[in-house]
Every structure is written in structure tokens, then in C-alpha cells.
Amino acid sequence: MARVAFQGERGAYGEMATLQYFSRANLAPKKSFQDVFDAAENGDADYIVVPVENSIEGSVSEIYDLLLQTKMSVIGEVYQRVRHCLIANRGAKKIKYVHSHPQALAQCRRYLQRKKLEPMPAYDTAGAVKMIKENKMLDSGAIASKRAAELYDMKILDEGIEDKKNNYTRFLVLSPKKVRSDLKAGHYKTSMIFSVKHVPGALFGIIGEFAIRRINLTKVESRPTKETPWEYNFYVDFEGHAQDRAVQNALKSIKPKTSYIKILGSYRKAKFH
Amino acid sequence: MARVAFQGERGAYGEMATLQYFSRANLAPKKSFQDVFDAAENGDADYIVVPVENSIEGSVSEIYDLLLQTKMSVIGEVYQRVRHCLIANRGAKKIKYVHSHPQALAQCRRYLQRKKLEPMPAYDTAGAVKMIKENKMLDSGAIASKRAAELYDMKILDEGIEDKKNNYTRFLVLSPKKVRSDLKAGHYKTSMIFSVKHVPGALFGIIGEFAIRRINLTKVESRPTKETPWEYNFYVDFEGHAQDRAVQNALKSIKPKTSYIKILGSYRKAKFH
Numbered sequence: 001m002a003r004v005a006f007q008g009e010r011g012a013y014g015e016m017a018t019l020q021y022f023s024r025a026n027l028a029p030k031k032s033f034q035d036v037f038d039a040a041e042n043g044d045a046d047y048i049v050v051p052v053e054n055s056i057e058g059s060v061s062e063i064y065d066l067l068l069q070t071k072m073s074v075i076g077e078v079y080q081r082v083r084h085c086l087i088a089n090r091g092a093k094k095i096k097y098v099h100s101h102p103q104a105l106a107q108c109r110r111y112l113q114r115k116k117l118e119p120m121p122a123y124d125t126a127g128a129v130k131m132i133k134e135n136k137m138l139d140s141g142a143i144a145s146k147r148a149a150e151l152y153d154m155k156i157l158d159e160g161i162e163d164k165k166n167n168y169t170r171f172l173v174l175s176p177k178k179v180r181s182d183l184k185a186g187h188y189k190t191s192m193i194f195s196v197k198h199v200p201g202a203l204f205g206i207i208g209e210f211a212i213r214r215i216n217l218t219k220v221e222s223r224p225t226k227e228t229p230w231e232y233n234f235y236v237d238f239e240g241h242a243q244d245r246a247v248q249n250a251l252k253s254i255k256p257k258t259s260y261i262k263i264l265g266s267y268r269k270a271k272f273h
Numbered sequence: 274m275a276r277v278a279f280q281g282e283r284g285a286y287g288e289m290a291t292l293q294y295f296s297r298a299n300l301a302p303k304k305s306f307q308d309v310f311d312a313a314e315n316g317d318a319d320y321i322v323v324p325v326e327n328s329i330e331g332s333v334s335e336i337y338d339l340l341l342q343t344k345m346s347v348i349g350e351v352y353q354r355v356r357h358c359l360i361a362n363r364g365a366k367k368i369k370y371v372h373s374h375p376q377a378l379a380q381c382r383r384y385l386q387r388k389k390l391e392p393m394p395a396y397d398t399a400g401a402v403k404m405i406k407e408n409k410m411l412d413s414g415a416i417a418s419k420r421a422a423e424l425y426d427m428k429i430l431d432e433g434i435e436d437k438k439n440n441y442t443r444f445l446v447l448s449p450k451k452v453r454s455d456l457k458a459g460h461y462k463t464s465m466i467f468s469v470k471h472v473p474g475a476l477f478g479i480i481g482e483f484a485i486r487r488i489n490l491t492k493v494e495s496r497p498t499k500e501t502p503w504e505y506n507f508y509v510d511f512e513g514h515a516q517d518r519a520v521q522n523a524l525k526s527i528k529p530k531t532s533y534i535k536i537l538g539s540y541r542k543a544k545f546h
Contacts, residue, residue: 055502058334166502203493204484211477218503220476220495229328229439230491272503
């Protein structure tokens with residue numbers, strides 16, 4: 001069975017995304033995103049599943065920085081619905097405090113205010129459930145997935161407590177091995193990184209190579225190069241496979257306009273909704 | 274004297290940026306970015322100074338979300354060098370713990386590892402200095418600006434401890450009042466927000482209106498609309514004033530291609546370095 005690393009404790013949204021993609025897997029929870037990448041690069045995991053973007057919070061910048069450095073390939077994507085539950089110990093009294101990752105607390109801010117519950121920042125969502133269980137905290141709840149409640153055998157006090165319901169996270173699946181994809185099997189997406197020379201219209205010239213070939217860009221993201229202030233690497237996702245003729249022509253035309261270019265991988269487009 | 278709100282305690286980098294822009298000001302430190310925007314919108318401050326981007330960490334997404342909602346205008350920009358100090362109480366013994374904002378701790382990660390110091394997350398940089406002082410913590414240090422050490426009369430153990438020296442933050446200055454700018458006085462930049470209709474090449478079409486007029490884009494950033502997943506607002510900074518003829522023509526051509534457009538303001542370009 002494939003060994004798959006994700007960030008967080010058992011029951012994290014990353015675990016749910018992993019099981020959505022692999023159905024069965026040897027799950028390897030890791031403390032940090034760096035640990036997740038290290039696991040695959042050291043041969044301790046065959047695949048990794050990492051969040052790149054949330055529909056409310058936007059891009060996960062740390063992952064973009066790790067994608068720049070990695071030698072792995074992107075081989076797939078998964079959309080995971082984020083549906084938060086208020087979870088407590090079975091013998092819990094009146095809840096006063098609610099522990100979770102600061103982002104999850106922020107996403108349930110209006111709910112917590114309405115119920116007069118005090119938010120307490122924690123290392124991660126499922127980890128907060130584990131903590132209130134291990135410390136038998138009867139005046140505290142935790143915000144995490146339904147799966148986390150079930151795994152730790154805890155009580156669900158409320159479900160779907162997030163302020164905005166359109167809450168989804170897009171995860172990428174990476175592998176240290178190049179995976180040959182069957183071009184006939186469905187629609188593809190490709191992820192790439194490039195930086196442009198410091199001239200007016202350079203980004204325009206590059207986006208133009210896609211536009212004139214009717215290649216649809218689904219995401220454009222910029223991150224500082226960290227070497228020279230206010231110079232950026234651009235991260236682009238587009239529809240199509242790196243082996244498609246139109247894509248190959250676009251990439252050929254783009255190359256002389258960039259100072260750095262890296263194709264992260266082509267992968268089957270995931271269904272959304 | 275103008276009342277200017279910024280985020281953090283006295284001695285925060287936001288305060289340094291404020292004093293760089295205003296020289297003299299009635300300083301109004303605020304706990305959160307939301308509080309900073311509220312202060313000006315409620316009439317408690319005449320101006321606000323907020324970080325939009327760091328040369329290492331990238332964009333401050335919370336500020337971009339607040340810029341979307343605000344009715345204020347951007348009237349200026351400032352670059353502030355981020356130079357971290359290790360700060361302690363005057364009677365401090367051997368330091369074991371170092372308190373600061375998680376981002377400052379991350380920016381000094383290699384230094385802390387080398388010195389075998391344990392990082393402890395805190396609410397903000399200058400606030401960590403205040404905390405170790407008020408609690409007379411003799412085994413703890415804090416990471417903050419030199420100004421914070423001076424304001425709280427603390428000892429500087431080490432200076433310039435950040436792992437990367439190219440560490441600058443760009444701040445924007447906003448005002449609830451429209452400020453008429455003298456077009457002859459120096460070079461200008463304009464900040465705007467738009468969203469595009471969901472068609473291939475829409476972003477390209479818009480960037481093209483700038484490119485054909487040789488208007489240089491200095492920053493392109495995208496943020497989720499939060500209404501429809503995977504739809505984005507784009508934040509663009511470009512060189513030129515909204516009253517310039519070329520810019521006016523570009524904006525006129527762009528309008529029918531967008532589903533939303535807002536000019537945040539034109540302001541004198543700040544010197545960098």
C-alpha cells in the first residue's frame with residue numbers, strides 16, 4: 001500500500017483529502033509542511049498531499065515556497081470541503097473555551113461570538129481534539145472535522161459551524177517519481193513556475209503566449225524571489241497537458257522571455273462539487 | 274498634529290514606517306489590522322499606515338481583504354527595512370527562550386538554531402519586549418526592532434539577526450479624505466482592484482491595455498472573492514497617475530472587461546534603498 005504523508009494529526013483535513021485521492025493508503029501524519037516534503041524526498045513516503053489554496057483564505061504561501069525548491073512532480077489534485085464541527089469530551093460540562101488552528105477559529109468567528117465562546121489558538125484542528133481529550137478538559141471544545149471527532153471517539157456538539165459555506169481547500173498530490181499519464185484519460189491541468197526579466201510588459205508577453213493559443217489559465221500567483229526585493233516568481237496553472245502540441249509551442253515561445261522556468265507537472269483535472 | 278493609526282505596540286515596525294512618512298505624528302497603536310481601519314473610518318484617526326508586502330514573506334493577505342472593503346484612498350507608500358534585534362532585560366541571565374511574532378521567529382530561524390534558543394510565539398514583536406519586561410523574565414529574550422529596545426529601555430544583545438538581509442516591508446498610507454496630488458511633483462504609482470468575467474484570456478486582455486500603452490505593472494496579486502470558489506479579485510499596482518491621459522485611456526478600455534473595478538488611489542512613488 002502506498003505510503004502517503006500529509007500535515008497535521010490523524011483526522012486533519014489533509015488526511016481526508018489523502019483518502020479521497022487514494023481510497024486506501026498507509027497514512028503518515030507529519031508535524032510541519034517541511035516534514036511532509038522531507039518524508040518523500042528521504043524515501044519515507046511514496047506520495048505527499050499538500051494544500052495549495054483555500055476558497056476563503058487564498059493561497060498557502062509556505063507550500064508555494066516549498067514547490068519552488070522541490071524536485072518532485074505534481075501528479076494530481078483534490079478538492080476537499082472544509083466543514084467544521086464543534087467537538088467536546090463525552091462528559092463535557094458547559095463549554096467556555098474553544099481550541100483550534102487560528103485559521104479555523106477565524107473561519108468560525110461569528111459562530112463563536114454568537115455562542116459567547118472564547119477562541120484559544122492551537123497547533124492544528126485535529127491536534128486540538130486530541131489535546132482536549134488527553135487532558136480531559138471538560139470546559140473546552142475543539143473545532144475540527146467530523147472525521148477527527150470519530151477517530152478520537154468524541155461528541156459532536158454542532159456541525160457546519162463555519163461562517164461561509166463555500167469553504168473548500170485544493171490539495172496537490174506530489175511524487176518523487178515521474179508518473180506517465182495516459183493522454184486519453186480525461187482533461188488535464190499543468191502547474192508551472194517562472195520568473196520574468198525586469199522589463200515592462202514581460203508578464204503580458206508570457207500570458208499572451210497562452211492567450212493566443214486559447215489555453216485557459218486557472219490560477220496566477222506571485223511570490224517574492226527572496227533574493228532581490230520586489231522581484232517575483234509567478235506560479236501559473238493552466239488547462240492542458242505539457243505534452244499537448246499547443247502547450248509545447250507556448251512553452252517554447254515563453255522560454256526566452258523568462259529568467260527561470262520549471263514545469264511542476266501535468267495531472268488529471270479534479271471534479272469540483 | 275495628524276493622528277495616525279498602525280498595528281502593534283509602540284516600537285513596532287509599523288510605527289517606524291509611520292514616522293518615516295510623517296516625521297511627527299500623534300501615534301495611535303492598535304491591536305489588529307481591523308482596528309486600524311476602524312480607527313480611520315470612525316474618525317478617530319486621520320491616516321493609517323498598513324503593511325501590504327514583505328520582500329521575504331510576500332503579501333499580507335488580510336490587508337488585501339480590508340482594501341477591498343474600505344472607502345479610504347491610498348495616498349502614499351513607504352519602504353521600511355526590517356532589522357531584528359535580540360533584546361533582553363538589563364539583569365538577564367543566560368537566555369533560553371525567545372519570544373516574538375511567529376513571522377519574526379521564522380525570519381531568525383537559523384540564528385535561533387545556531388544559538389540553541391527556543392522560539393516562543395507572541396502577539397507581536399514590540400509586544401514581546403513589553404511582556405518580558407513587565408513579567409521580569411530573566412531567562413527570556415524577545416525579537417523586535419532597535420526602536421522597541423530603546424522605547425522600553427532594554428538591553429540589545431545582538432543586532433541584524435535575521436537570516437536574510439534583503440528584508441523590507443512596503444507599507445501603504447491611507448486617508449478617509451481624498452487628497453489632491455500635484456501632478457508635477459515626482460513619479461506616481463496607482464493601486465487598483467478588479468475582477469474579470471470568467472472567460473479565457475480575460476486577464477490577458479486587461480494586462481494588454483496596460484502593455485500597449487507602456488504602463489509598467491509593478492505588482493499583480495490575486496485573492497479569492499470569497500463568494501464563488503476559484504474566482505479571484507486582482508490587485509494591480511502600476512506606474513503612473515490615474516489622471517494621466519494614457520492611464521485614463523487604459524482604464525476606459527478595461528472597464529467593459531471587468532465585473533468589478535475600484536481605483537484605490539494614486540500616490541508619489543517612494544524611494545527604495
